[in-house]
Amino acid sequence: MRTETKQYLKNMGMQTAAGGSAGFVEVCLMYPLDIVKTRLQIQAKKTASTDPQKYYNGVMDCIRKMYKHEGFLSYYKGILPPILAETPKRATKFLTFEQYKQFFMFGSPTPTAWTYSLAGMGAGVTEAILVNPFEVIKVSLQSNNSSNIKEVPSTWQVTRSIIKSQGIGFRGLNKGVDATIWRNAVFNAIYFGFYNSVKENFPQRESPLEEFSRKLAIGFASGVMGSVANIPFDVAKSRIQGPQPILGQIKYRSTFPTIILVYREEGFKALYKGLVPKVLRLGPGCAIMMVVYEYLYDFLKEKFP
Template identity: 45%
Template sequence: MTVKNQSLLREASHQTVAGGSAGLVEICLMHPLDVVKTRFQIQRGKGDATSYKSLGHCFKTMFRQEGILGFYKGILPPILAETPKRAVKFLTFEQYKKILGYASLPSSAIFTIAGLGSGLTEAIVVNPFEVVKVSLQAQRNTFLQDPAMEFLRKLGIGLLSGTIASCVNIPFDVAKSRIQGPQPTPGVIKYRTCFNSIKAIYREEGFLALYKGLVPKIMRLGPGGAVMLLVYEYSFAWLQENF
């Protein structure tokens, strides 16, 4: 293996480890909010016997009835699924960015195309904030002389991208929770597909029902996006310097 190939393999392994670490840390920190969000989304109105009155009431009730471990229910599947997905996302993003660098394209276009390509490669539901995030990342050279400002810039990009994603895709998330959660009538599957579930929720419970759990979702994905971006950037930089 040539020195160049070894260098490329080393860089790719660092990107993979940094991306996987970013996903793992984000999931472990933010999973309780995902559980709370899902509890709100599977409620079918004020008449629901398990209805939570507010975000604070939900936290208190869960802690009292289920203990601290109740907030970490279902954490294993996202760890097993999202950690490699994040590794693939960041790895492919960096590789697409490098390939596109050979073309005579503006930096903003390179970051945008690379972001779209990594999202498609990751093969998950497209996050609408991805283009926003990578476009903002094109401004990397703005504050590079000031580490504190660079940290705040990355933090802001992560918060903004996570918040936009939450607001745009929440109806689909509500539909997913209804499909995966307990059905209203035991033995009868009411919520089968995404769009049919959205239509049923809108017809029976109103427009705002499609935005149940938005606050905990923003609280999770806003800071979660920031955590993931920061962990990736700094862990990758550390790996590059030390290995």
């Protein structure tokens, strides 16, 4: 095997390992805010018949009611699918980003902001297709607000139930894949585009602590910007993949009709439900993930030159 090929495969292996590790660390630290975000997104407009126990007036109210009625472990409902998915998901994200980056150089000697954004978008689409079945299972588990932990079905029970009743197609394990693709493509285009462009235009610090803080701050800003830009697609995804308002009837089917329907029935603000917990999670979460990836990748390159 040629030396160039060996080095290319070695780099791919290190990118995969660093990306998977970054995703695992991020999901373990930030998951409780993800379930709060999903709970806020799937609830429809409050009516006179709405159960007060199951309606959340914001982030803190959701956190308080979940703890009061469902217990501490409710913050980790549905965490197994993300843990199983995050390692390959983030590994795929960073690995494919590096490959797409080479493709979108278009003969330029150095990558541009467009290179990073287009590579991020491509990575987001690839990541979304891989992870969507896990997202369907996760949302189903997160939407279960039973106060008895013994009544909450396991990941495997939910998976079997979805496959048995809805199959593995676009009404089953792959429902909402179009919304997942839009959500991830928009987020990653901004996340990678902004992070890499800004990082290159701000001088590297000599102090390790200052350099760490610089990367953390840029990663945080990238995560916040991506979250604000893609949340209407995230709301649509949660509505499509979550329980439908009327049992036996499919109200939310695809991305843009769902966005329009939510806007008409609940107003513009409804398209930004869950923004606060999403930002609270993905702001620091994306900062952590990017920093873990870069430092671990640099460590692996030094360890296995």
